[in-house]
Amino acid sequence: MRLFLLSACLFAGASGAFSQAKPAPAAPKGRNISITLTPLKNTKVYLGSYYGNSKVLADSAYLDEKSHGVFKGPTKLTQGIYFVVTPQLTIQFDLLMDKTQQFSIVADTSLKDKAVITGSVENDLYKSYAATIATKGQHVQQLETAFYNAKTKEDSIRLRNEVIKAKKDLEDSRLDIARKHPGSLLATLLNAMKKPEAPPMPMKNGKLDSLYPYRYVKEHYWDDVSFNDDRLLRTPFFEPKLDEYFKTMVSPEPDSVIAEVNYILLSARTGKEIYPYLLTKFTNKYMNPEFMGQDKVFVYLFENYYAKGDTVLLNAASRKTITDRAYSLMANQLGQPAPTLDLTDTSGKTSSLYSINAPFTVVAFWDPNCGHCKEEIPRLDSIYKAKWKDYGVAVYSVNIYENEIPAWKKFLNEKHISPEWRQAYETKEARTATEKAGKPNYRQLYDIYKTPTIYLLDKDKRIIAKQLSLEQFNDLIEAKRKAGK
Numbered sequence: 001m002r003l004f005l006l007s008a009c010l011f012a013g014a015s016g017a018f019s020q021a022k023p024a025p026a027a028p029k030g031r032n033i034s035i036t037l038t039p040l041k042n043t044k045v046y047l048g049s050y051y052g053n054s055k056v057l058a059d060s061a062y063l064d065e066k067s068h069g070v071f072k073g074p075t076k077l078t079q080g081i082y083f084v085v086t087p088q089l090t091i092q093f094d095l096l097m098d099k100t101q102q103f104s105i106v107a108d109t110s111l112k113d114k115a116v117i118t119g120s121v122e123n124d125l126y127k128s129y130a131a132t133i134a135t136k137g138q139h140v141q142q143l144e145t146a147f148y149n150a151k152t153k154e155d156s157i158r159l160r161n162e163v164i165k166a167k168k169d170l171e172d173s174r175l176d177i178a179r180k181h182p183g184s185l186l187a188t189l190l191n192a193m194k195k196p197e198a199p200p201m202p203m204k205n206g207k208l209d210s211l212y213p214y215r216y217v218k219e220h221y222w223d224d225v226s227f228n229d230d231r232l233l234r235t236p237f238f239e240p241k242l243d244e245y246f247k248t249m250v251s252p253e254p255d256s257v258i259a260e261v262n263y264i265l266l267s268a269r270t271g272k273e274i275y276p277y278l279l280t281k282f283t284n285k286y287m288n289p290e291f292m293g294q295d296k297v298f299v300y301l302f303e304n305y306y307a308k309g310d311t312v313l314l315n316a317a318s319r320k321t322i323t324d325r326a327y328s329l330m331a332n333q334l335g336q337p338a339p340t341l342d343l344t345d346t347s348g349k350t351s352s353l354y355s356i357n358a359p360f361t362v363v364a365f366w367d368p369n370c371g372h373c374k375e376e377i378p379r380l381d382s383i384y385k386a387k388w389k390d391y392g393v394a395v396y397s398v399n400i401y402e403n404e405i406p407a408w409k410k411f412l413n414e415k416h417i418s419p420e421w422r423q424a425y426e427t428k429e430a431r432t433a434t435e436k437a438g439k440p441n442y443r444q445l446y447d448i449y450k451t452p453t454i455y456l457l458d459k460d461k462r463i464i465a466k467q468l469s470l471e472q473f474n475d476l477i478e479a480k481r482k483a484g485k
Contacts, residue, residue: 028100028102029074029076030072030073030074030075030076030101031059031071031072031073031075031076031077031101031102032070032071032072032101032102033047033061033070033071033072033101033102033103033104033105034068034069034070034103034104034105035061035063035068035069035070035071035084035104035105035106035107036066036067036068036069036104036105036106036107037063037067037069037084037092037105037107037108037109038067038107038108038109039067039108039109040063040067040086040087040109041063041064041065041066041067042062042063042064042065043062043063043087044060044061044062044063044087045060045061045063045069045084045085045086045087046058046059046060046061046084046085046086046089047059047060047061047071047077047082047083047084047085048082048083048084048085048091049077049078049080049081049082049083049097049234050080050081050233050234050235050236051233051234052233052238052239052277052281053239053240057085058077058082059071059073059077076099076101077097077101078097078230078231078233078234078273079096079097079098079099079185079230079231079234080096080097080185080189080231080232080233080234080235081094081095081096081097081189081234081235081236082094082095082096082097082234083095084105084107084115086109092107092109092112092115093107093112093113093115095115095117095123095126096120096122096123096125096126096185096186097234098120098121098122098123098185099122099185100120102119103117103118103119103120103123104117104118104119105117106118121184122184122185122186125177125181125184125186126186129173129177129186132173133170133173133174136166136169136170136173137170139166140163140166140167140170143159143162143163143166144163146159147159147160147162147163171194174190174193174194175190175194177190178190178191178224185231188229188231188232189231189235191223191224191225192225192232192235192237192238192241193237193241194223194224195217195221195241196216196217196220196221196223197217198213198214198216198217199212199213199216200213201213214249217249218249221245221249222245226267227264227267227268227271227274227278228267228268228269228270228271228274228275229271229274230271230272230273230274232274233273233274233277239281246260252291252294253293254293254294254296254297255296257286257294257297258296258297258300261282261286261297261300261301262300262304264278265278265279265282265305276313279301279305279310279313280313282297282301283298283301283322286298286301287322287325292334292465292466292467292468293333293334295329295333296333296334298325298326298329299326299329299330299333302322302323302326303326306322306323306326307326324444327440327444328444328445328447328449329447331440331444331445331446331447332445332446332447332455332463332466333463334463334464334465334466335462335463335464336462336463337460337461337462337463338353338363338455338457338461338462338463339442339445339446340352340353340354341353341354341363341396341398341424341442343398343424343425343426343430343442344424344425344426344427344430345422345423345424346408346409346412346423351396351422351423351424353396353422353461354461356394356396356422357459358392358393358394358459359391359392359393359458359459360388360391360392360393360394360456360457360458360459360477360480361393361394361395361396361456361457361461362380362384362388362393362394362395362396362454362455362456362457362473363395363396363398363446363454363455363456363457364377364380364395364396364397364398364452364453364454365398365400365443365446365448365451365452365453365454366397366398366399366400366451366452366453367399367400367401367404367451367452368399368401368404368407368408368410368411369401369404369407370451370452372451372452373451373452374411376452376470377397377411377415377417377452378415378417379470380395380452380454380470381415381416381417381418381421383470383474384418384421385418387474388474388477389418389420391477391481393477394420394422395418395420395421395422396421396422396424397417397421397422397423397424398424398425398426398442399423399424399425400425400443400448400451401425402425402426402427402428402431403428405425408423408425426441426442453466453467454466454467454468454470454473456468456473456476456477464476464480
């Protein structure tokens with residue numbers, strides 16, 4: 001059973017004469033979900049749930065000789081979409097984990113779509129809606145098939161209109177459930193599933209407003225969704241929808257991402273499960289981001305969340321990893337002056353990065369014994385000789401291991417690396433002095449966790465690019481030269 005096949009039924013309305021009110025019985029504590037799953041006997045079965053993009057096991061029950069068992073515990077499970085799992089970890093069928101969690105299940109492993117759940121209004125709603133959507137969904141598929149096989153233009157137009165009408169009817173059925181049962185779990189799930197459709201472009205000052213559909217969809221993307229609702233985690237569609245939002249609706253520019261992430265996290269703050277989940281998700285995503293410069297988002301998260309107390313969500317190892325990574329990235333954000341480098345060259349003299357006068361400076365950190373470096377450094381030199389030297393680009397090349405001086409010099413000679421490059425390394429004595437002074441070393445300041453690590457600086461030694469391919473660095477230099485920057 002899939003979520004898009006969820007079904008609904010109307011809540012029964014109260015009727016009859018008024019009578020003296022009686023105290024409502026206390027809601028039962030914990031969960032007590034009876035299950036009979038034939039033909040399984042004398043074995044464990046499980047309750048699983050979605051958890052973002054993953055699936056997890058949430059509870060277990062032992063089936064006796066009569067295939068009967070109970071999922072029971074002193075606390076209630078987070079509401080959402082769950083599924084029954086066999087001992088072989090095969091999913092049998094979906095169900096809704098409602099608020100009361102006092103219902104029964106009767107099912108057979110050979111009839112996965114025939115499970116009977118009693119004592120749960122939410123699952124009654126689920127089942128009824130599934131039947132409606134299955135029928136209407138099948139009708140849509142039949143019309144689409146006929147449309148693709150249409151023989152005439154007239155049939156194609158007619159069937160296309162029928163498909164549009166049938167799809168609208170299908171979507172209206174979903175919206176109808178949310179309207180009629182606004183407090184139900186199913187309504188919450190359906191609201192989280194829906195995505196706004198882009199309206200036609202309106203006229204603005206005599207021209208079509210091409211950005212209006214995008215603005216409309218972005219503005220209404222999260223209508224009726226509360227980011228602090230832990231139930232969203234127990235669905236298979238919330239996190240994919242969130243990922244799609246950042247991919248299609250949010251500019252990759254770091255400040256735009258920060259604004260969105262901050263809004264979502266502040267909205268989710270009171271969610272016991274979803275808040276730490278989202279904070280962890282965004283932390284992992286932007287600690288090593290897909291796009292250059294987005295590590296600024298991670299630094300923002302550290303400074304505004306972790307550094308203000310949210311490290312209590314972490315174990316000691318994770319806390320250290322995040323803290324160390326944040327301090328490594330703080331010093332090398334795009335637009336900032338590059339950290340000072342006063343290292344030792346091949347002749348034993350001090351070579352200062354800031355003594356270089358050039359429109360662009362490439363800073364390359366590498367290891368002469370690194371296989372990837374052995375490929376990339378000669379490629380970097382080839383591009384330098386072919387173009388960058390004539391452009392006035394300077395290269396400040398750093399061997400990151402002071403005990404590899406012979407291998408370093410041998411590599412430079414054998415590969416005929418351009419003598420115009422500044423070649424430098426940090427002596428053991430200099431490294432020890434930095435450590436004793438309690439200062440961060442250049443490996444931390446330049447976030448060198450892999451080799452080669454390459455930066456591009458402007459004439460004032462401000463960082464304008466990092467962690468790009470050589471071809472991307474070249475394209476950026478070409479673009480900035482043409483723009484006169």
